[in-house]
Amino acid sequence: MTTHPAPSGTPLHATLVGGPTALLEYAGLRILVDxxxxxxxxxxxxxxxxxxxxxxxxxGDVLPADLVLVSHDQHPDNLxxxxxxxxxxxxxxxxxxxxxxxxxxxxxxxxxxEPWASIDLDGEPAVTVTAVPALHGPEGADAPTxxxxxxxxxxxxxxxxxxxxxxxxxxxxxxxxxxxxxxAIAVAVLNTGAADVGRFPxxxxxxxxxxxxxxARLLGDAVVVPVHADSWAHFTESVDAVxxxxxxxxxxxxxxxxxxxxxxxL
Numbered sequence: 001m002t003t004h005p006a007p008s009g010t011p012l013h014a015t016l017v018g019g020p021t022a023l024l025e026y027a028g029l030r031i032l033v034d035x036x037x038x039x040x041x042x043x044x045x046x047x048x049x050x051x052x053x054x055x056x057x058x059x060g061d062v063l064p065a066d067l068v069l070v071s072h073d074q075h076p077d078n079l080x081x082x083x084x085x086x087x088x089x090x091x092x093x094x095x096x097x098x099x100x101x102x103x104x105x106x107x108x109x110x111x112x113x114e115p116w117a118s119i120d121l122d123g124e125p126a127v128t129v130t131a132v133p134a135l136h137g138p139e140g141a142d143a144p145t146x147x148x149x150x151x152x153x154x155x156x157x158x159x160x161x162x163x164x165x166x167x168x169x170x171x172x173x174x175x176x177x178x179x180x181x182x183x184a185i186a187v188a189v190l191n192t193g194a195a196d197v198g199r200f201p202x203x204x205x206x207x208x209x210x211x212x213x214x215x216a217r218l219l220g221d222a223v224v225v226p227v228h229a230d231s232w233a234h235f236t237e238s239v240d241a242v243x244x245x246x247x248x249x250x251x252x253x254x255x256x257x258x259x260x261x262x263x264x265x266l
Contacts, residue, residue: 011265012161012187016258017057019077019235020168020191020228025263027127027157029066033165033189033227035059035083036076043076047197050233051077056261059086067121070099071134071167071191072150073106077232078168096121098129100149113151116181125157132178134169138203141170147205154182161186164222168195170205175215187266188219191228192242193235209241213249223266225256 013025020034037059042050059082068087073079079087084107087097091109098119104112113119113131121127132154136147152167162184168191169175179185195206206228207215216224224246229239239257246252256266 012163013263013265014189014225014258015057015263016227016260017062018053018055018231018260019051020071021055021083022189022227022258023057023062023065024163024165024189026155026163027125027160028123029121029127030062030064031067031069031155032062032065033069034071034078034167035068035086036078036080037082037086038076038080043080047199049075049077049197051080051231052233053231055231059083065090065095067129068095068097069129069153069165070097070103070110071152072100072136072148073103073110074148075168077195077234098131098153100151102144102149115151125159127155127157127160130154130156130182132164132181133174134167135171135174136168137170137200137205141200141205146199152178154178154185156182164188164219166190166207168206168228170203170207170211172207172211172214172218176218179218179220183220185219185222187225188215188222189225189227190215192226192237192239193229193232194237194241195228195232195234196236197234204236206235209237209243209245212242213245213251216246216251216254217249222254223256224251224254225258225266227258230260
């Protein structure tokens with residue numbers, strides 16, 4: 001796959017690598033989201049997670065990168081061994097990596113942002129990134145002994161669409177809060193897949209397809225890009241569940257489903 005930097009004023013482009021990992025080309029920046037590039041394998045721990053498919057794009061093909069957004073660092077389906085090595089390489093090269101304050105405490109040089117905190121990136125145009133709340137499961141899931149803290153992000157730049165990147169958020173109510181603060185959101189990249197690790201009976205830790213459709217209603221006219229619905233055994237819904245939910249809700253015209261490895265204008 002060959003990609004090229006998008007000059008300011010050109011359409012937002014996105015390339016799905018697999019799972020939650022995507023490359024966004026926005027306001028002249030190449031923005032890598034939740035780097036995961038390992039081959040299929042299992043990750044042992046309190047809960048075993050299994051990657052079932054390789055990345056659609058090799059790590060080297062997302063470079064150069066100008067910014068990395070990491071929803072959280074504590075789960076390998078959002079930052080695996082290869083992704084962590086890439087992050088460390090980019091940090092050494094001076095590329096900003098934004099995540100939670102907890103991640104910043106574990107990975108030197110990562111910038112941790114509290115919810116609603118913003119950072120301005122130099123450029124033409126200048127890009128503002130705001131951390132926004134996310135909840136990786138039901139109420140209380142953000143405890144360090146459970147899912148732990150996670151974050152989403154909003155990207156803004158003069159003359160560019162406002163973009164919401166949800167991270168591993170399962171709360172439709174939080175999407176409503178974010179939409180109220182950022183009514184101009186034009187593109188929403190939502191982590192779907194109804195991930196279920198068995199920790200919270202009756203609850204998923206990312207959005208179901210029906211949740212994503214409900215979130216879309218709260219987001220006004222925003223185009224919705226579902227990710228985090230492939231390549232891992234704990235994802236209980238494929239992107240087809242999102243397609244069905246949007247069709248049932250009469251929202252299918254707003255859905256943009258990415259083909260892994262294919263760069264697409266949004």
